[in-house]
Amino acid sequence: MSTTVEQINESKVQVRMEGVYKSFPKGNRQNQVLRDINLEIKKGEFISLLGPSGCGKSTLLKMIGGLLESTSGQLMVGNDVMKGPRKEIGFMFQKAVLLPWRTVEQNLLLPVEIAGGNIAAAKSRIHELLELVGLKGYESYYTKELSGGMQQRISLARTLINDPDILLLDEPFGALDEFTRENLNFSLMDIAEKSGKTVILVTHNINEAVLMSDRVIVMGINPGHILEDLKIGIPKPRTDQAMAMTQYSEHVLHIRSLLGVGRS
Numbered sequence: 484m485s486t487t488v489e490q491i492n493e494s495k496v497q498v499r500m501e502g503v504y505k506s507f508p509k510g511n512r513q514n515q516v517l518r519d520i521n522l523e524i525k526k527g528e529f530i531s532l533l534g535p536s537g538c539g540k541s542t543l544l545k546m547i548g549g550l551l552e553s554t555s556g557q558l559m560v561g562n563d564v565m566k567g568p569r570k571e572i573g574f575m576f577q578k579a580v581l582l583p584w585r586t587v588e589q590n591l592l593l594p595v596e597i598a599g600g601n602i603a604a605a606k607s608r609i610h611e612l613l614e615l616v617g618l619k620g621y622e623s624y625y626t627k628e629l630s631g632g633m634q635q636r637i638s639l640a641r642t643l644i645n646d647p648d649i650l651l652l653d654e655p656f657g658a659l660d661e662f663t664r665e666n667l668n669f670s671l672m673d674i675a676e677k678s679g680k681t682v683i684l685v686t687h688n689i690n691e692a693v694l695m696s697d698r699v700i701v702m703g704i705n706p707g708h709i710l711e712d713l714k715i716g717i718p719k720p721r722t723d724q725a726m727a728m729t730q731y732s733e734h735v736l737h738i739r740s741l742l743g744v745g746r747s
């Protein structure tokens with residue numbers, strides 16, 4: 484079932500950041516990379532973190548995923564203060580990093596093995612997961628037999644194997660050609676809408692962010708901060724037709740002007 488805007492508005496906050504700062508040590512001083520981040524993300528929302536290189540998108544995503552600690556401020560996931568990686572959060576990166584000596588099925592089972600989970604239960608989900616990412620019947624294939632796009636589909640299925648509530652995606656299809664990337668974006672939108680999972684996507688691409696998201700968090704640099712939390716009210720499910728809507732082009736132009744892109 485797809486998640487409507489009304490359902491999202493009624494649903495509870497899943498990630499909350501209040502006054503979050505992040506610095507990394509550089510020599511004998513601290514390099515501040517994120518300043519005063521305040522953000523609430525509700526269950527089932529599709530959020531994009533958009534901004535220029537170095538504005539701290541990946542750092543923010545890693546903090547939400549418990550891979551990095553904030554320097555100050557509060558970061559809550561559900562009712563808990565974030566302390567480290569959690570089973571209900573799935574991460575996917577630009578590179579698939581599949582193990583070449585393992586089949587697709589064995590690669591998909593890896594996170595379950597690492598987490599000490601129920602292998603038999605996970606095995607019974609593999610067929611359904613491969614169907615979801617458009618690779619039904621590829622259980623026994625090896626990495627070398629798969630294209631880059633197929634490998635990213637497997638990587639997406641692997642992120643879903645533990646059935647996480649929140650998907651954190653760091654430019655997941657950034658290394659792929661435009662056609663494959665667009666198809667995968669639509670697959671991702673389908674999966675998000677059908678499952679009601681919360682998605683937080685890091686991207687450099689303004690059009691993609693507007694097309695896919697409920698909200699686009701536009702970020703500025705030096706240090707990284709939120710320029711605008713932009714609600715995209717285009718009805719879902721979104722198809723190619725969304726790109727022909729005035730709302731779509733107005734959002735794209737607004738973000739371009741916020742980020743100082745192009746010529747007016």
Ligand SMILES: Nc1ncnc2c1ncn2[C@@H]1O[C@H](COP(=O)(O)OP(=O)(O)OP(=O)(O)O)[C@@H](O)[C@H]1O
Nearest residue numbers: 507508516534535536537538539540541542543687
């Ligand atoms: N582990 C680290 N140690 C020190 N500095 C870091 C670390 N990780 C990130 N940084 C610095 O933090 C800043 C933000 O980096 P981050 O990768 O979060 O930006 P980004 O917006 O995701 O960039 P890009 O779009 O190029 O991937 C950069 O200046 C980077 O050098």
